[in-house]
Amino acid sequence: MALPVYASPLERLWYYTYRVICALIFLFLIAPILIVIPLSFNIEPYFTFTEKMLALDPTGYSLRWYDTLLTFGMANPEAPRTTAWWVDVWNNAAWVRAAKNSVIIGVSSTLVATVLGTVAALGLSRPEMPFRRAIMAVLISPMIVPIIITATGLFFFYSSTGLAGSYPGIILAHATLGIPFVIITVTATLIGFDRSLTRAAASLGASPTTTFFKVTMPLILPGVISGALFAFVTSFDEVVVVLFVAAHDQQTIPRQMWNGIREQISPAILSVATILVIVSVALLATVEILRRRSERLRGVTG
Amino acid sequence: MADATADLAAEPTGRLTTADGRPLKTALARAQARARRRAFLLVLPLLLFILVTFIVPIGQMLHRSIHNDGFSANMPLLSQWFARTEPGTAPDEAAYAALAADLQAAAKAKTVGVVGTRVNYEMPGTRSLFTSTGRKARGFEPPYREAILQADPKWADPTLWGTMRQVSQAYSPNFFLAAVDLARDNEGNIVQAPPERRVYLMLFQRTFLIAGLITVLCLLLGFPVAHLLATLPLRASNLLMILVLLPFWTSLLVRTTSWIVLLQGQGVVNNTLVATGLITDQNRMQMIYNQTGTIIAMTHILLPFMILPLYSVMRPIPPTYVRAARSLGASSWTAFRRVYLPQTLPGIGAGALLVFILGVGYYITPALVGGASGQLISNLIAFHMQDSLNWSLAAALAAVLLGLVLILYWLYDRLVGIDNLKLG
Numbered sequence A: 001m002a003l004p005v006y007a008s009p010l011e012r013l014w015y016y017t018y019r020v021i022c023a024l025i026f027l028f029l030i031a032p033i034l035i036v037i038p039l040s041f042n043i044e045p046y047f048t049f050t051e052k053m054l055a056l057d058p059t060g061y062s063l064r065w066y067d068t069l070l071t072f073g074m075a076n077p078e079a080p081r082t083t084a085w086w087v088d089v090w091n092n093a094a095w096v097r098a099a100k101n102s103v104i105i106g107v108s109s110t111l112v113a114t115v116l117g118t119v120a121a122l123g124l125s126r127p128e129m130p131f132r133r134a135i136m137a138v139l140i141s142p143m144i145v146p147i148i149i150t151a152t153g154l155f156f157f158y159s160s161t162g163l164a165g166s167y168p169g170i171i172l173a174h175a176t177l178g179i180p181f182v183i184i185t186v187t188a189t190l191i192g193f194d195r196s197l198t199r200a201a202a203s204l205g206a207s208p209t210t211t212f213f214k215v216t217m218p219l220i221l222p223g224v225i226s227g228a229l230f231a232f233v234t235s236f237d238e239v240v241v242v243l244f245v246a247a248h249d250q251q252t253i254p255r256q257m258w259n260g261i262r263e264q265i266s267p268a269i270l271s272v273a274t275i276l277v278i279v280s281v282a283l284l285a286t287v288e289i290l291r292r293r294s295e296r297l298r299g300v301t302g
Numbered sequence B: 001m002a003d004a005t006a007d008l009a010a011e012p013t014g015r016l017t018t019a020d021g022r023p024l025k026t027a028l029a030r031a032q033a034r035a036r037r038r039a040f041l042l043v044l045p046l047l048l049f050i051l052v053t054f055i056v057p058i059g060q061m062l063h064r065s066i067h068n069d070g071f072s073a074n075m076p077l078l079s080q081w082f083a084r085t086e087p088g089t090a091p092d093e094a095a096y097a098a099l100a101a102d103l104q105a106a107a108k109a110k111t112v113g114v115v116g117t118r119v120n121y122e123m124p125g126t127r128s129l130f131t132s133t134g135r136k137a138r139g140f141e142p143p144y145r146e147a148i149l150q151a152d153p154k155w156a157d158p159t160l161w162g163t164m165r166q167v168s169q170a171y172s173p174n175f176f177l178a179a180v181d182l183a184r185d186n187e188g189n190i191v192q193a194p195p196e197r198r199v200y201l202m203l204f205q206r207t208f209l210i211a212g213l214i215t216v217l218c219l220l221l222g223f224p225v226a227h228l229l230a231t232l233p234l235r236a237s238n239l240l241m242i243l244v245l246l247p248f249w250t251s252l253l254v255r256t257t258s259w260i261v262l263l264q265g266q267g268v269v270n271n272t273l274v275a276t277g278l279i280t281d282q283n284r285m286q287m288i289y290n291q292t293g294t295i296i297a298m299t300h301i302l303l304p305f306m307i308l309p310l311y312s313v314m315r316p317i318p319p320t321y322v323r324a325a326r327s328l329g330a331s332s333w334t335a336f337r338r339v340y341l342p343q344t345l346p347g348i349g350a351g352a353l354l355v356f357i358l359g360v361g362y363y364i365t366p367a368l369v370g371g372a373s374g375q376l377i378s379n380l381i382a383f384h385m386q387d388s389l390n391w392s393l394a395a396a397l398a399a400v401l402l403g404l405v406l407i408l409y410w411l412y413d414r415l416v417g418i419d420n421l422k423l424g
Helices: A009-039 A064-071 A083-092 A094-124 A132-144 A147-161 A167-191 A196-203 A208-236 A240-245 A253-262 A267-297 B002-008 B024-066 B076-084 B093-109 B112-122 B127-139 B144-151 B158-167 B174-179 B200-231 B234-249 B252-263 B268-275 B291-314 B320-327 B332-360 B364-369 B377-386 B391-415
Strands: B182-184 B190-192
Touching: A009 A267, A009 B200, A009 B234, A009 B252, A009 B291, A064 A094, A064 A267, A083 A094, A094 A132, A094 A167, A094 A208, A094 A253, A094 B024, A132 A167, A132 B024, A132 B391, A147 A167, A147 A240, A147 B024, A147 B377, A147 B391, A167 A208, A167 A240, A167 B024, A196 A208, A208 A267, A240 A253, A253 A267, A253 B252, A253 B364, A267 B234, A267 B252, B024 B174, B024 B391, B076 B093, B076 B158, B093 B112, B093 B127, B093 B144, B112 B127, B112 B158, B112 B174, B127 B144, B174 B182, B174 B391, B200 B234, B200 B291, B200 B332, B200 B377, B200 B391, B234 B291, B252 B268, B252 B291, B252 B364, B291 B332, B291 B364, B320 B332, B332 B391, B364 B377, B377 B391
Parallel strands: none
Antiparallel strands: B182 B190
């Protein structure tokens, strides 16, 4: 939107003011995420920039909080850093164990959500689907219903079925929370799907299974992967259900962060936050690349 | 076309048939039914999954909100006496005998605490009465009335007997009444709860006010940004879009932590303001652990949910419309107000409803940065689930919240359509 030649001085003034306002809003969006990165290298246990940091003095910065992530919870953190020390980290360090739990739960629930969600999205995008709107509303509802209500319901359900405090319980719950994202992204990809391609495959003698894996799947794959990443992030960031239904020793990264923020907030939280920001940048980049690829595949322009 | 149908209608009866002789209408209906069944079968596994992991648990929660057998299951004889007699009947010797027998049994089964807790929900301060009398229950001998009243004279209180009559039924609307600040008196009439227990309506009101305020703030901040993104060339807007999507992909806890870091008393914002001399060291602003903190952090977290729907509506609006309005003599403000703004209304509706729905149910951010004044209804549900352990009241509050959210969700589906929900 270039400034038109006929703009009056007032409009010119507004044009630049408007850009400044937008820049400030972008700053509001992005600054809180970036601010944690330099602060996580603070040598002091404070949440603010020290004078040394502002002067860019290297002695004001350190990796001590990242080191805490490894040593916290270890059996023998003072030992020399040999292979045995790293084994100790892998087995005992609280954050490492939480990360392992988060990955196990995240990957399993993503698999469940993606497989079930993709198959359902295929059905939902067929024109013959009966009660499409109502079923869609039900399938999207885990995203809309407040998480505290879902967690409360699961708490009652799991305590009556014995799933409380078990991995399958958390995985099923997280899969449920991730499914709406898979449905939304995959149905969005299928909207532009050319149905004559599957008919062409069938007319050339391909069975429905072959058609799906050789024709449909490669075309919708970018959408499926985006949906899977959404589901993974949902699980990786979920704390309320874990607080309600997980056993005491089933720590995950968000739960550990939650405890850290509630009890004694230390800059170690900021180093975890920094790592998570880097992870989300990587995920976002992947999704962007997939989206462009999908648009190219489907011939969508502009 | 007419010839082709004539060919199909080779049957002497004149009906249209397929090659194998079936009427065309039935064959078509059968084929369509098969296609419908196939589509449905693809969705069925997920539907069953959601039914088991989501709908059934919520159903169980709703059941819990009207059902609590803490008293009736552990005090069977007294519950039977209540069922036999009219409401308002003064307790006779039979009632006291039933009470004594039940207390003895409950003391043996160690369930007196459960019973006391159940009565305590309706009438605070009675739990200790049950536990202390339960400890003495073994020594009770007829006449029971004298024995129990000797153990504790509070048992003569007619309000207590009225309350016990109410809780002697496993199914009761009491928790729902409590969730909207109502209660039942001794005669079973619905009255307002005592003033010190009237907190829930206030909290619902606060939740809706804060969610509304956040929606307005998101609209005010989101509209200019979405408009800029929609009018810039695609290459530039894709680049700037990353600034909107990155917060969307970043962990909620990370964003909440960042706001604590920024806004706390010794935080970045206050330090900057002190360093630049805008405020003095003594007058640091209290921006976190209160309503302000909740509103700022939630606005930041929900802003992408406003920008994305606005952007997807604004992008296809042709810029020629506004130019045409200008060429016909409209000022830039009039062109915006009369031509551009009305076209963005679907986006405003979609974004505002989505932000409001998500805001009403927020839990994590208010719990971490809300302090006392920034707590929302979700936080109270969590409090009753984890601390006061009044699960039925938590379930009733959750049911009320669920009802309100579902109404908004239905509205969203009617106005926007679930299919139009887009992520990035």
